Amino acid sequence: MQNPTACLLVIGNEVLSGRTQDANINFLAKGLGAIGIPLREVRVIPDVAETIIATVNEIRARFDHVFTTGGIGPTHDDITSECVAMAFGVPWEPHPVAWARMEAHYAQTEQGVAAFNAARQRMATMPRGATLIDNAISIAPGFSIGNVHVMAGVPRIMQAMFATLAPTLAGGPPIVSRAVHSTGAAEGTIAEGLAAIQNRFEALDIGSYPYYRASGQGVAIVAKGNDAAQCEAAIAEVAELFRSLGAEVIDGEPGF
Amino acid sequence: MQNPTACLLVIGNEVLSGRTQDANINFLAKGLGAIGIPLREVRVIPDVAETIIATVNEIRARFDHVFTTGGIGPTHDDITSECVAMAFGVPWEPHPVAWARMEAHYAQTEQGVAAFNAARQRMATMPRGATLIDNAISIAPGFSIGNVHVMAGVPRIMQAMFATLAPTLAGGPPIVSRAVHSTGAAEGTIAEGLAAIQNRFEALDIGSYPYYRASGQGVAIVAKGNDAAQCEAAIAEVAELFRSLGAEVIDGEPGF
Numbered sequence: 001m002q003n004p005t006a007c008l009l010v011i012g013n014e015v016l017s018g019r020t021q022d023a024n025i026n027f028l029a030k031g032l033g034a035i036g037i038p039l040r041e042v043r044v045i046p047d048v049a050e051t052i053i054a055t056v057n058e059i060r061a062r063f064d065h066v067f068t069t070g071g072i073g074p075t076h077d078d079i080t081s082e083c084v085a086m087a088f089g090v091p092w093e094p095h096p097v098a099w100a101r102m103e104a105h106y107a108q109t110e111q112g113v114a115a116f117n118a119a120r121q122r123m124a125t126m127p128r129g130a131t132l133i134d135n136a137i138s139i140a141p142g143f144s145i146g147n148v149h150v151m152a153g154v155p156r157i158m159q160a161m162f163a164t165l166a167p168t169l170a171g172g173p174p175i176v177s178r179a180v181h182s183t184g185a186a187e188g189t190i191a192e193g194l195a196a197i198q199n200r201f202e203a204l205d206i207g208s209y210p211y212y213r214a215s216g217q218g219v220a221i222v223a224k225g226n227d228a229a230q231c232e233a234a235i236a237e238v239a240e241l242f243r244s245l246g247a248e249v250i251d252g253e254p255g256f
Numbered sequence: 257m258q259n260p261t262a263c264l265l266v267i268g269n270e271v272l273s274g275r276t277q278d279a280n281i282n283f284l285a286k287g288l289g290a291i292g293i294p295l296r297e298v299r300v301i302p303d304v305a306e307t308i309i310a311t312v313n314e315i316r317a318r319f320d321h322v323f324t325t326g327g328i329g330p331t332h333d334d335i336t337s338e339c340v341a342m343a344f345g346v347p348w349e350p351h352p353v354a355w356a357r358m359e360a361h362y363a364q365t366e367q368g369v370a371a372f373n374a375a376r377q378r379m380a381t382m383p384r385g386a387t388l389i390d391n392a393i394s395i396a397p398g399f400s401i402g403n404v405h406v407m408a409g410v411p412r413i414m415q416a417m418f419a420t421l422a423p424t425l426a427g428g429p430p431i432v433s434r435a436v437h438s439t440g441a442a443e444g445t446i447a448e449g450l451a452a453i454q455n456r457f458e459a460l461d462i463g464s465y466p467y468y469r470a471s472g473q474g475v476a477i478v479a480k481g482n483d484a485a486q487c488e489a490a491i492a493e494v495a496e497l498f499r500s501l502g503a504e505v506i507d508g509e510p511g512f
Contacts, residue, residue, distance in 0.1 A: 013480075014463055015281065015285070015298075016298070017286075017294070017480060018284075018286035018289060025278060026274050038273070041307075042266075042300035044298035044299075045297055051297075074443050075447045076454050076462075077462070077464060119443075123444075175273065177273070188370065188375045188379075191331045191332065191375030191376075192375055207268075207333050208331040224269075
Protein backbone atom coordinates (compact mmCIF):
# COMPACT_ATOMS: atom_id res chain seq x y z
CA MET A 1 0.00 0.00 0.00
CA GLN A 2 1.27 3.43 -0.95
CA ASN A 3 1.40 6.00 1.85
CA PRO A 4 -0.73 9.13 1.38
CA THR A 5 1.40 12.27 1.31
CA ALA A 6 1.31 15.46 3.36
CA CYS A 7 2.47 19.04 2.90
CA LEU A 8 2.66 21.48 5.80
CA LEU A 9 2.04 25.18 5.29
CA VAL A 10 3.39 27.32 8.14
CA ILE A 11 1.72 30.72 7.85
CA GLY A 12 3.24 33.64 9.71
CA ASN A 13 5.61 36.57 9.39
CA GLU A 14 7.00 35.75 12.84
CA VAL A 15 8.76 32.59 11.64
CA LEU A 16 10.19 34.37 8.58
CA SER A 17 11.44 37.31 10.64
CA GLY A 18 13.10 35.04 13.18
CA ARG A 19 10.92 36.37 16.00
CA THR A 20 9.59 32.84 16.57
CA GLN A 21 11.44 29.53 16.41
CA ASP A 22 9.00 27.16 14.73
CA ALA A 23 8.16 24.06 16.75
CA ASN A 24 5.30 22.76 14.64
CA ILE A 25 7.30 21.32 11.74
CA ASN A 26 9.10 18.81 13.92
CA PHE A 27 6.00 17.82 15.89
CA LEU A 28 3.92 17.24 12.76
CA ALA A 29 6.78 15.49 10.93
CA LYS A 30 6.86 12.89 13.71
CA GLY A 31 3.10 12.74 14.19
CA LEU A 32 2.35 12.33 10.50
CA GLY A 33 5.03 9.66 10.08
CA ALA A 34 3.48 7.73 12.97
CA ILE A 35 0.07 7.61 11.25
CA GLY A 36 1.57 6.74 7.87
CA ILE A 37 1.01 10.09 6.13
CA PRO A 38 4.63 11.15 5.70
CA LEU A 39 5.44 14.82 5.38
CA ARG A 40 6.89 15.44 1.91
CA GLU A 41 7.24 19.21 1.87
CA VAL A 42 6.96 22.24 4.14
CA ARG A 43 6.45 25.83 3.14
CA VAL A 44 6.73 28.83 5.41
CA ILE A 45 4.94 31.85 3.96
CA PRO A 46 4.00 35.33 5.19
CA ASP A 47 0.55 36.67 6.15
CA VAL A 48 -0.06 37.90 2.60
CA ALA A 49 -3.43 36.98 1.09
CA GLU A 50 -2.34 36.38 -2.51
CA THR A 51 0.55 34.19 -1.34
CA ILE A 52 -1.65 32.11 0.97
CA ILE A 53 -4.36 31.60 -1.66
CA ALA A 54 -1.95 30.68 -4.46
CA THR A 55 0.07 28.33 -2.23
CA VAL A 56 -2.99 26.53 -0.82
CA ASN A 57 -4.29 25.92 -4.33
CA GLU A 58 -0.95 24.71 -5.63
CA ILE A 59 -0.23 22.26 -2.84
CA ARG A 60 -3.73 20.88 -2.26
CA ALA A 61 -3.58 19.65 -5.87
CA ARG A 62 -0.16 18.05 -5.39
CA PHE A 63 -0.46 16.31 -2.01
CA ASP A 64 -3.08 14.04 -0.45
CA HIS A 65 -3.28 16.21 2.68
CA VAL A 66 -2.38 19.82 3.44
CA PHE A 67 -1.96 20.95 7.04
CA THR A 68 -1.72 24.63 7.88
CA THR A 69 -0.57 26.23 11.12
CA GLY A 70 -1.05 29.86 12.10
CA GLY A 71 -3.21 32.82 11.25
CA ILE A 72 -6.56 31.78 12.75
CA GLY A 73 -6.65 34.12 15.74
CA PRO A 74 -8.71 37.32 16.10
CA THR A 75 -6.21 40.01 15.03
CA HIS A 76 -5.67 41.79 11.72
CA ASP A 77 -2.73 39.55 10.80
CA ASP A 78 -4.86 36.39 11.13
CA ILE A 79 -6.15 35.88 7.60
CA THR A 80 -5.70 32.15 6.97
CA SER A 81 -9.37 31.23 7.26
CA GLU A 82 -10.73 33.75 4.73
CA CYS A 83 -7.83 32.98 2.38
CA VAL A 84 -8.67 29.26 2.44
CA ALA A 85 -12.30 30.15 1.60
CA MET A 86 -11.04 32.22 -1.33
CA ALA A 87 -8.75 29.38 -2.45
CA PHE A 88 -11.74 27.01 -2.53
CA GLY A 89 -14.01 29.64 -4.08
CA VAL A 90 -16.65 29.27 -1.36
CA PRO A 91 -18.27 31.87 0.92
CA TRP A 92 -16.62 32.72 4.23
CA GLU A 93 -19.52 32.71 6.67
CA PRO A 94 -20.43 32.03 10.31
CA HIS A 95 -20.12 28.34 11.15
CA PRO A 96 -23.31 27.68 13.14
CA VAL A 97 -21.79 25.22 15.63
CA ALA A 98 -18.60 27.19 16.25
CA TRP A 99 -20.59 30.43 16.49
CA ALA A 100 -23.09 29.09 19.02
CA ARG A 101 -20.35 27.57 21.13
CA MET A 102 -18.20 30.71 21.23
CA GLU A 103 -21.21 32.96 21.80
CA ALA A 104 -22.21 30.86 24.82
CA HIS A 105 -18.62 30.81 26.09
CA TYR A 106 -18.14 34.59 26.00
CA ALA A 107 -21.62 35.19 27.47
CA GLN A 108 -20.27 33.60 30.66
CA THR A 109 -17.34 35.99 30.89
CA GLU A 110 -17.47 39.55 32.07
CA GLN A 111 -18.88 41.59 29.17
CA GLY A 112 -16.51 44.13 27.70
CA VAL A 113 -13.44 42.37 28.98
CA ALA A 114 -14.06 39.29 26.87
CA ALA A 115 -17.11 39.99 24.75
CA PHE A 116 -18.01 37.97 21.67
CA ASN A 117 -17.04 41.00 19.60
CA ALA A 118 -16.34 41.34 15.89
CA ALA A 119 -12.73 40.20 16.29
CA ARG A 120 -13.72 36.98 18.11
CA GLN A 121 -16.61 36.39 15.71
CA ARG A 122 -14.01 36.07 12.95
CA MET A 123 -12.75 32.92 14.71
CA ALA A 124 -16.22 31.38 14.27
CA THR A 125 -16.35 32.39 10.59
CA MET A 126 -15.18 29.70 8.16
CA PRO A 127 -15.33 28.53 4.57
CA ARG A 128 -18.74 27.06 3.77
CA GLY A 129 -18.59 23.28 4.17
CA ALA A 130 -15.83 23.30 6.81
CA THR A 131 -15.76 20.52 9.42
CA LEU A 132 -14.61 21.61 12.89
CA ILE A 133 -11.38 20.41 14.50
CA ASP A 134 -12.04 20.71 18.21
CA ASN A 135 -9.36 20.90 20.82
CA ALA A 136 -9.17 20.51 24.56
CA ILE A 137 -7.41 23.82 25.24
CA SER A 138 -9.03 26.74 23.45
CA ILE A 139 -12.68 27.38 22.67
CA ALA A 140 -11.92 28.38 19.05
CA PRO A 141 -11.75 25.35 16.74
CA GLY A 142 -9.68 24.66 13.64
CA PHE A 143 -11.35 23.18 10.60
CA SER A 144 -10.95 20.89 7.60
CA ILE A 145 -12.23 21.60 4.12
CA GLY A 146 -11.52 19.09 1.39
CA ASN A 147 -7.99 17.85 1.99
CA VAL A 148 -6.89 21.03 3.80
CA HIS A 149 -6.68 21.00 7.60
CA VAL A 150 -6.42 24.43 9.23
CA MET A 151 -4.88 24.53 12.71
CA ALA A 152 -3.63 27.08 15.23
CA GLY A 153 -0.03 28.29 15.30
CA VAL A 154 0.42 28.16 19.09
CA PRO A 155 2.10 24.77 19.52
CA ARG A 156 0.05 23.44 22.45
CA ILE A 157 -3.23 24.35 20.74
CA MET A 158 -2.05 22.94 17.40
CA GLN A 159 -1.03 19.73 19.16
CA ALA A 160 -4.45 19.45 20.81
CA MET A 161 -6.10 19.95 17.41
CA PHE A 162 -3.88 17.32 15.79
CA ALA A 163 -4.82 14.87 18.55
CA THR A 164 -8.47 15.27 17.49
CA LEU A 165 -7.76 15.27 13.78
CA ALA A 166 -5.25 12.43 13.41
CA PRO A 167 -7.61 9.52 14.24
CA THR A 168 -10.02 10.73 11.53
CA LEU A 169 -7.41 10.47 8.75
CA ALA A 170 -6.86 7.27 6.78
CA GLY A 171 -3.11 6.78 6.85
CA GLY A 172 -0.89 4.14 5.33
CA PRO A 173 1.44 1.84 7.25
CA PRO A 174 3.45 3.80 9.84
CA ILE A 175 6.97 4.90 8.92
CA VAL A 176 9.44 3.11 11.18
CA SER A 177 13.17 3.57 11.57
CA ARG A 178 16.28 1.94 12.95
CA ALA A 179 19.58 3.69 13.65
CA VAL A 180 23.18 3.01 14.52
CA HIS A 181 26.06 5.38 15.14
CA SER A 182 29.80 5.44 15.57
CA THR A 183 32.24 7.98 16.91
CA GLY A 184 35.06 6.24 15.06
CA ALA A 185 33.78 6.65 11.51
CA ALA A 186 33.84 9.52 9.01
CA GLU A 187 31.14 10.05 6.38
CA GLY A 188 33.70 10.27 3.58
CA THR A 189 35.13 6.87 4.52
CA ILE A 190 31.87 4.94 4.75
CA ALA A 191 30.15 6.68 1.81
CA GLU A 192 30.93 4.04 -0.82
CA GLY A 193 29.87 1.09 1.33
CA LEU A 194 26.79 2.96 2.49
CA ALA A 195 25.70 3.71 -1.08
CA ALA A 196 25.93 -0.03 -1.84
CA ILE A 197 23.70 -0.80 1.15
CA GLN A 198 21.17 1.82 0.00
CA ASN A 199 21.18 0.15 -3.43
CA ARG A 200 20.46 -3.26 -1.88
CA PHE A 201 17.54 -1.83 0.16
CA GLU A 202 15.73 0.19 -2.47
CA ALA A 203 12.47 0.42 -0.51
CA LEU A 204 14.23 2.15 2.40
CA ASP A 205 15.43 5.69 2.82
CA ILE A 206 18.91 5.51 4.37
CA GLY A 207 20.30 8.79 5.69
CA SER A 208 23.76 9.67 6.95
CA TYR A 209 24.05 12.39 9.59
CA PRO A 210 27.32 13.65 11.05
CA TYR A 211 27.02 14.83 14.64
CA TYR A 212 29.05 17.10 16.88
CA ARG A 213 28.12 16.65 20.52
CA ALA A 214 29.73 17.43 23.82
CA SER A 215 30.08 13.65 24.17
CA GLY A 216 32.04 13.36 20.93
CA GLN A 217 31.57 13.46 17.18
CA GLY A 218 30.78 10.82 14.62
CA VAL A 219 28.20 9.63 12.15
CA ALA A 220 24.66 8.34 12.67
CA ILE A 221 22.94 6.22 10.02
CA VAL A 222 19.15 6.00 9.97
CA ALA A 223 17.10 3.59 7.85
CA LYS A 224 13.42 4.45 7.37
CA GLY A 225 10.55 2.70 5.68
CA ASN A 226 7.41 0.68 6.25
CA ASP A 227 9.16 -2.60 7.08
CA ALA A 228 10.88 -2.83 10.46
CA ALA A 229 12.64 -6.10 9.55
CA GLN A 230 14.13 -4.50 6.43
CA CYS A 231 15.28 -1.52 8.47
CA GLU A 232 16.95 -3.87 10.93
CA ALA A 233 18.64 -5.84 8.17
CA ALA A 234 19.98 -2.66 6.56
CA ILE A 235 21.25 -1.29 9.87
CA ALA A 236 22.93 -4.64 10.59
CA GLU A 237 24.86 -4.21 7.34
CA VAL A 238 25.82 -0.67 8.33
CA ALA A 239 27.08 -1.97 11.68
CA GLU A 240 29.17 -4.55 9.80
CA LEU A 241 30.53 -1.75 7.58
CA PHE A 242 31.55 0.23 10.69
CA ARG A 243 33.24 -2.87 12.14
CA SER A 244 35.11 -3.61 8.90
CA LEU A 245 36.70 -0.16 9.22
CA GLY A 246 37.66 -0.81 12.82
CA ALA A 247 35.09 1.65 14.12
CA GLU A 248 32.98 1.00 17.20
CA VAL A 249 29.26 0.38 16.74
CA ILE A 250 26.62 1.90 19.00
CA ASP A 251 22.93 1.08 18.74
CA GLY A 252 20.44 3.82 17.99
CA GLU A 253 20.88 7.56 17.66
CA PRO A 254 23.56 9.49 19.60
CA GLY A 255 22.45 11.23 22.78
CA PHE A 256 22.86 14.93 23.31
CA MET B 257 14.97 51.78 -1.18
CA GLN B 258 13.26 48.44 -1.56
CA ASN B 259 14.80 45.50 0.30
CA PRO B 260 16.03 42.58 -1.81
CA THR B 261 14.16 39.36 -0.99
CA ALA B 262 15.35 35.93 0.10
CA CYS B 263 13.97 32.41 -0.05
CA LEU B 264 15.50 29.57 1.98
CA LEU B 265 15.49 26.02 0.69
CA VAL B 266 16.08 23.43 3.42
CA ILE B 267 17.05 20.19 1.70
CA GLY B 268 16.86 16.98 3.66
CA ASN B 269 14.67 14.01 4.47
CA GLU B 270 15.75 14.27 8.10
CA VAL B 271 13.76 17.47 8.71
CA LEU B 272 10.67 16.06 6.97
CA SER B 273 10.82 12.81 8.93
CA GLY B 274 11.18 14.62 12.24
CA ARG B 275 14.58 13.02 12.88
CA THR B 276 16.15 16.49 12.99
CA GLN B 277 14.76 19.70 14.49
CA ASP B 278 15.75 22.39 12.01
CA ALA B 279 17.80 25.22 13.50
CA ASN B 280 18.81 26.94 10.27
CA ILE B 281 15.52 28.67 9.47
CA ASN B 282 15.58 30.77 12.62
CA PHE B 283 19.28 31.61 12.36
CA LEU B 284 19.00 32.73 8.74
CA ALA B 285 15.73 34.58 9.33
CA LYS B 286 17.50 36.75 11.90
CA GLY B 287 20.76 37.01 9.96
CA LEU B 288 19.08 37.98 6.70
CA GLY B 289 16.85 40.54 8.42
CA ALA B 290 19.94 42.12 9.96
CA ILE B 291 21.57 42.64 6.54
CA GLY B 292 18.34 43.91 4.97
CA ILE B 293 17.56 40.87 2.80
CA PRO B 294 14.39 39.70 4.55
CA LEU B 295 13.38 36.08 4.30
CA ARG B 296 10.07 35.88 2.42
CA GLU B 297 9.58 32.14 2.08
CA VAL B 298 11.05 28.84 3.24
CA ARG B 299 10.66 25.45 1.64
CA VAL B 300 11.70 22.16 3.16
CA ILE B 301 12.06 19.46 0.51
CA PRO B 302 13.40 15.89 0.39
CA ASP B 303 16.63 14.60 -1.17
CA VAL B 304 14.87 13.91 -4.47
CA ALA B 305 16.62 15.19 -7.59
CA GLU B 306 13.56 16.24 -9.61
CA THR B 307 12.13 18.10 -6.62
CA ILE B 308 15.39 19.94 -5.91
CA ILE B 309 15.92 20.94 -9.55
CA ALA B 310 12.35 22.13 -10.09
CA THR B 311 12.25 24.03 -6.80
CA VAL B 312 15.60 25.77 -7.34
CA ASN B 313 14.49 26.92 -10.77
CA GLU B 314 11.11 28.13 -9.56
CA ILE B 315 12.40 30.13 -6.60
CA ARG B 316 15.56 31.59 -8.14
CA ALA B 317 13.28 33.30 -10.66
CA ARG B 318 10.97 34.64 -7.95
CA PHE B 319 13.37 35.92 -5.28
CA ASP B 320 16.50 38.07 -5.36
CA HIS B 321 18.47 35.50 -3.38
CA VAL B 322 18.07 31.79 -2.73
CA PHE B 323 19.91 30.15 0.17
CA THR B 324 20.06 26.37 0.45
CA THR B 325 21.08 24.28 3.44
CA GLY B 326 21.87 20.57 3.40
CA GLY B 327 22.91 17.88 0.98
CA ILE B 328 26.52 18.87 0.23
CA GLY B 329 28.32 16.13 2.16
CA PRO B 330 30.01 13.02 0.73
CA THR B 331 27.26 10.39 1.06
CA HIS B 332 24.70 9.06 -1.43
CA ASP B 333 21.93 11.25 -0.01
CA ASP B 334 23.97 14.44 -0.62
CA ILE B 335 22.81 15.50 -4.09
CA THR B 336 22.26 19.26 -3.76
CA SER B 337 25.38 20.30 -5.68
CA GLU B 338 24.75 18.24 -8.83
CA CYS B 339 21.07 19.18 -8.76
CA VAL B 340 21.95 22.89 -8.69
CA ALA B 341 24.24 22.31 -11.71
CA MET B 342 21.34 20.61 -13.50
CA ALA B 343 19.00 23.46 -12.55
CA PHE B 344 21.40 25.96 -14.13
CA GLY B 345 22.10 23.69 -17.09
CA VAL B 346 25.88 23.80 -16.57
CA PRO B 347 28.43 20.99 -16.16
CA TRP B 348 29.13 19.60 -12.70
CA GLU B 349 32.90 19.41 -12.57
CA PRO B 350 35.90 19.61 -10.23
CA HIS B 351 36.35 23.14 -8.87
CA PRO B 352 40.12 23.68 -9.20
CA VAL B 353 40.56 25.69 -6.00
CA ALA B 354 38.35 23.49 -3.83
CA TRP B 355 39.91 20.34 -5.31
CA ALA B 356 43.49 21.44 -4.70
CA ARG B 357 42.71 22.52 -1.17
CA MET B 358 40.93 19.30 -0.22
CA GLU B 359 43.54 17.13 -1.92
CA ALA B 360 46.27 18.84 0.08
CA HIS B 361 44.25 18.54 3.28
CA TYR B 362 43.64 14.80 2.98
CA ALA B 363 47.23 14.15 1.90
CA GLN B 364 48.21 15.24 5.41
CA THR B 365 45.92 12.68 7.07
CA GLU B 366 46.55 8.98 7.38
CA GLN B 367 45.79 7.44 3.99
CA GLY B 368 42.90 5.01 3.96
CA VAL B 369 41.35 6.42 7.10
CA ALA B 370 40.74 9.80 5.51
CA ALA B 371 41.79 9.56 1.89
CA PHE B 372 40.71 12.05 -0.77
CA ASN B 373 38.52 9.29 -2.19
CA ALA B 374 35.68 9.43 -4.70
CA ALA B 375 33.14 10.35 -2.00
CA ARG B 376 35.19 13.31 -0.75
CA GLN B 377 36.02 14.37 -4.31
CA ARG B 378 32.27 14.94 -4.78
CA MET B 379 32.53 17.76 -2.23
CA ALA B 380 35.06 19.51 -4.49
CA THR B 381 32.84 19.03 -7.56
CA MET B 382 30.56 21.96 -8.33
CA PRO B 383 28.53 23.63 -11.04
CA ARG B 384 30.79 25.36 -13.56
CA GLY B 385 31.09 29.04 -12.63
CA ALA B 386 30.55 28.52 -8.90
CA THR B 387 32.23 30.91 -6.44
CA LEU B 388 33.41 29.30 -3.20
CA ILE B 389 31.93 30.10 0.21
CA ASP B 390 34.74 29.33 2.63
CA ASN B 391 34.22 28.63 6.29
CA ALA B 392 36.41 28.49 9.34
CA ILE B 393 35.28 25.04 10.50
CA SER B 394 35.30 22.46 7.71
CA ILE B 395 37.65 22.13 4.76
CA ALA B 396 34.77 21.62 2.29
CA PRO B 397 33.37 24.91 1.03
CA GLY B 398 29.87 25.93 0.00
CA PHE B 399 29.37 27.90 -3.19
CA SER B 400 27.32 30.56 -4.94
CA ILE B 401 26.14 30.41 -8.52
CA GLY B 402 24.01 33.23 -9.86
CA ASN B 403 21.67 34.21 -7.04
CA VAL B 404 21.77 30.75 -5.40
CA HIS B 405 23.94 30.25 -2.32
CA VAL B 406 24.59 26.63 -1.38
CA MET B 407 25.51 25.96 2.25
CA ALA B 408 25.97 23.02 4.61
CA GLY B 409 23.13 21.63 6.72
CA VAL B 410 25.12 21.21 9.93
CA PRO B 411 24.24 24.43 11.81
CA ARG B 412 27.71 25.44 12.99
CA ILE B 413 29.19 24.93 9.52
CA MET B 414 26.28 26.73 7.85
CA GLN B 415 26.72 29.62 10.29
CA ALA B 416 30.44 29.83 9.50
CA MET B 417 29.61 29.89 5.78
CA PHE B 418 26.99 32.61 6.27
CA ALA B 419 29.55 34.68 8.17
CA THR B 420 31.75 34.62 5.04
CA LEU B 421 28.91 35.11 2.59
CA ALA B 422 26.84 37.84 4.27
CA PRO B 423 29.35 40.72 3.86
CA THR B 424 29.50 40.03 0.11
CA LEU B 425 25.75 40.52 -0.41
CA ALA B 426 24.27 43.95 -1.15
CA GLY B 427 21.39 44.24 1.29
CA GLY B 428 18.83 46.95 1.85
CA PRO B 429 18.30 48.85 5.08
CA PRO B 430 18.23 46.45 8.07
CA ILE B 431 14.84 45.34 9.36
CA VAL B 432 14.38 46.66 12.89
CA SER B 433 11.67 45.98 15.43
CA ARG B 434 10.16 47.23 18.65
CA ALA B 435 7.92 45.24 20.98
CA VAL B 436 5.65 45.63 23.97
CA HIS B 437 3.66 43.06 25.89
CA SER B 438 0.98 42.78 28.52
CA THR B 439 -0.23 39.97 30.71
CA GLY B 440 -3.49 41.80 31.26
CA ALA B 441 -4.72 41.95 27.68
CA ALA B 442 -6.42 39.44 25.37
CA GLU B 443 -5.96 39.41 21.60
CA GLY B 444 -9.70 39.47 20.98
CA THR B 445 -10.08 42.62 23.08
CA ILE B 446 -7.28 44.65 21.49
CA ALA B 447 -7.84 43.43 17.93
CA GLU B 448 -9.94 46.37 16.73
CA GLY B 449 -7.64 49.04 18.14
CA LEU B 450 -4.60 47.19 16.89
CA ALA B 451 -5.97 47.00 13.34
CA ALA B 452 -6.45 50.78 13.42
CA ILE B 453 -2.81 51.25 14.46
CA GLN B 454 -1.65 48.95 11.65
CA ASN B 455 -3.69 51.06 9.23
CA ARG B 456 -2.01 54.25 10.45
CA PHE B 457 1.47 52.70 10.03
CA GLU B 458 1.16 51.14 6.61
CA ALA B 459 4.92 50.81 6.07
CA LEU B 460 5.26 48.62 9.16
CA ASP B 461 4.39 45.00 9.74
CA ILE B 462 2.63 44.79 13.11
CA GLY B 463 2.20 41.29 14.54
CA SER B 464 0.21 40.08 17.53
CA TYR B 465 1.48 37.00 19.38
CA PRO B 466 -0.25 35.41 22.35
CA TYR B 467 2.13 33.75 24.78
CA TYR B 468 1.79 31.10 27.46
CA ARG B 469 4.76 31.08 29.78
CA ALA B 470 5.49 29.78 33.23
CA SER B 471 5.60 33.44 34.26
CA GLY B 472 2.09 34.10 32.96
CA GLN B 473 0.16 34.54 29.74
CA GLY B 474 -0.64 37.55 27.64
CA VAL B 475 -0.06 39.18 24.30
CA ALA B 476 3.10 40.54 22.69
CA ILE B 477 2.92 43.09 19.89
CA VAL B 478 5.88 43.51 17.54
CA ALA B 479 6.29 46.30 14.96
CA LYS B 480 8.84 45.68 12.20
CA GLY B 481 10.14 47.80 9.37
CA ASN B 482 13.06 49.86 8.15
CA ASP B 483 12.36 52.90 10.33
CA ALA B 484 13.09 52.57 14.04
CA ALA B 485 11.32 55.84 14.88
CA GLN B 486 8.15 54.64 13.14
CA CYS B 487 8.35 51.33 15.03
CA GLU B 488 8.68 53.24 18.30
CA ALA B 489 5.75 55.49 17.47
CA ALA B 490 3.54 52.53 16.61
CA ILE B 491 4.51 50.64 19.77
CA ALA B 492 3.80 53.77 21.84
CA GLU B 493 0.26 53.70 20.44
CA VAL B 494 -0.06 50.02 21.31
CA ALA B 495 1.07 50.79 24.86
CA GLU B 496 -1.59 53.49 25.06
CA LEU B 497 -4.16 50.95 23.78
CA PHE B 498 -3.16 48.52 26.54
CA ARG B 499 -3.43 51.29 29.15
CA SER B 500 -6.86 52.39 27.89
CA LEU B 501 -8.08 48.85 28.63
CA GLY B 502 -6.59 48.95 32.12
CA ALA B 503 -3.88 46.46 31.19
CA GLU B 504 -0.30 46.75 32.36
CA VAL B 505 2.36 47.64 29.81
CA ILE B 506 5.76 45.94 29.72
CA ASP B 507 8.55 46.97 27.35
CA GLY B 508 9.91 44.48 24.87
CA GLU B 509 9.19 40.81 24.37
CA PRO B 510 8.18 38.51 27.25
CA GLY B 511 10.94 36.40 28.80
CA PHE B 512 10.76 32.64 28.96
